Amino acid sequence: MKNGNSRLRIFCLQGLDPFYSPIMDLSDMESTGRTILHLDMDAFFAAVEQQDHPQWRGKPLVVGADPKGGKGRGVVSTCSYEARVYGIRSAMPISTAYRLCPTAVYVLPRGGRYAQVSRQIMSLLRDYSPDVEQISIDEAFLDITSTQKLFGGAEALARQIKSQINEKTKLTASVGIAPNKFTAKIASDLRKPDGLVIVKADELLTFLAPLEISRLWGAGPKTVPQLQAMGIYTIGDMARYSQQQLFERLGQPGLHFWRLANGIDDRPVGGAADAKSISRETTFEHDIDDNEQMRDCLFYLCDDLAYEMRKKRLRGRTVTLKIRLDDFSTFSRSQTFDHGTDNSDEMFQRISELFQSFDRGGKCVRLLGVAMSHLQQGVGQMDLFAENDEKRDRMDRVMDQVRKKFGMDAIHRASLLKKRRDSGWIRE
Numbered sequence: 001m002k003n004g005n006s007r008l009r010i011f012c013l014q015g016l017d018p019f020y021s022p023i024m025d026l027s028d029m030e031s032t033g034r035t036i037l038h039l040d041m042d043a044f045f046a047a048v049e050q051q052d053h054p055q056w057r058g059k060p061l062v063v064g065a066d067p068k069g070g071k072g073r074g075v076v077s078t079c080s081y082e083a084r085v086y087g088i089r090s091a092m093p094i095s096t097a098y099r100l101c102p103t104a105v106y107v108l109p110r111g112g113r114y115a116q117v118s119r120q121i122m123s124l125l126r127d128y129s130p131d132v133e134q135i136s137i138d139e140a141f142l143d144i145t146s147t148q149k150l151f152g153g154a155e156a157l158a159r160q161i162k163s164q165i166n167e168k169t170k171l172t173a174s175v176g177i178a179p180n181k182f183t184a185k186i187a188s189d190l191r192k193p194d195g196l197v198i199v200k201a202d203e204l205l206t207f208l209a210p211l212e213i214s215r216l217w218g219a220g221p222k223t224v225p226q227l228q229a230m231g232i233y234t235i236g237d238m239a240r241y242s243q244q245q246l247f248e249r250l251g252q253p254g255l256h257f258w259r260l261a262n263g264i265d266d267r268p269v270g271g272a273a274d275a276k277s278i279s280r281e282t283t284f285e286h287d288i289d290d291n292e293q294m295r296d297c298l299f300y301l302c303d304d305l306a307y308e309m310r311k312k313r314l315r316g317r318t319v320t321l322k323i324r325l326d327d328f329s330t331f332s333r334s335q336t337f338d339h340g341t342d343n344s345d346e347m348f349q350r351i352s353e354l355f356q357s358f359d360r361g362g363k364c365v366r367l368l369g370v371a372m373s374h375l376q377q378g379v380g381q382m383d384l385f386a387e388n389d390e391k392r393d394r395m396d397r398v399m400d401q402v403r404k405k406f407g408m409d410a411i412h413r414a415s416l417l418k419k420r421r422d423s424g425w426i427r428e
Helices: 044-052 095-101 111-125 154-169 181-189 201-208 223-229 235-239 243-250 252-261 293-310 346-356 385-408 414-423
Strands: 009-011 019-021 036-041 062-065 076-079 105-107 132-138 139-143 171-178 196-198 278-289 314-325 331-342 365-377 425-427
Touching: 036 154, 036 181, 044 062, 044 076, 044 111, 062 095, 076 095, 076 111, 111 132, 111 139, 111 154, 132 293, 139 181, 154 171, 154 196, 171 181, 181 196, 181 201, 196 201, 201 235, 243 252, 278 293, 278 314, 293 314, 293 365, 314 346, 331 346, 331 365
Parallel strands: 062 105, 171 196
Antiparallel strands: 036 139, 036 171, 062 076, 132 139, 278 365, 278 425, 314 331, 314 365
């Protein structure tokens, strides 16, 4: 670093990636010389279904909720490329997808099967680098800086990975290779399906410049119009602004955008256990206005989420409530514990407080969700003198053992059994 910026303070903004402040000079940034690979499976859920069911190959296929003749609830999880021709996209309401293509094949997700294939793929990736960060069931980053030469270079390594995945699973993957994670992820998306895009360090800014501003992480539907009003339509437009201008107009997010637009992303590739969050959500068969029913649903989600966390030996410190109203407006509210927890009662207590304080404005609720973030691996310390906590943890362990042996639906709290059966909750 040059003189004057001996220390850089790190900020985090509502899930955005870290960025540096104070304002920096590009000449201060030293090249890390890294080579990062981002792998993204092509239409993963749909591709697995078409591979397992040859009669569906070549047909538009939608994985998601039951469309029920266009009256179904829930959303599209993913769809085949044949379905995308009709305008169907992930996260689209299933009823809209049905209107666009009523003749498509509609199937419910098979989470266990997708997880099985995902484990095959992630295991294979670890043969090519010790630094693998799985960021979803079908995506991962690899730092291949120190291993690419063993396989004949970055391109040869990428082609071997793609070939091996296809050989073992009969599925295709798209790969992006770049000096950092942000650019590698963009690159993997540009030539889907079965794509391979390589961005060299000296081509980084030229590659980013013409891309739409919406490709910047954090530039969502509310932010993009604000940026366009400033004359910023491409990443190159953003890069031409000074840090001072962006900070004055946008605050700290402006510095975040400036860094990405200038190809600066120093985040390391983390381990597979570095999950950012874990969540559960459900869409109601019919929009509801019954607070008691919603509270029961939230407790069930907390119970299900806590069970999954204990299986993975995770504890979280921040619990988040997600609410989608009947007009599709979506809100989230969070609280943070002073300790890590994997207990459903603790989660529900905080979630219940968040729910009670949320003003729905008289609108009905379409979807509820619960998430835990700031995750910690391993079991935390327990207070040996907290009798209630000990009893609660003992009950959790008993329920976990029953579920492990007989399945998730083998045991529930008595107060939820009939309510869950009658409520029409759709587990997603």
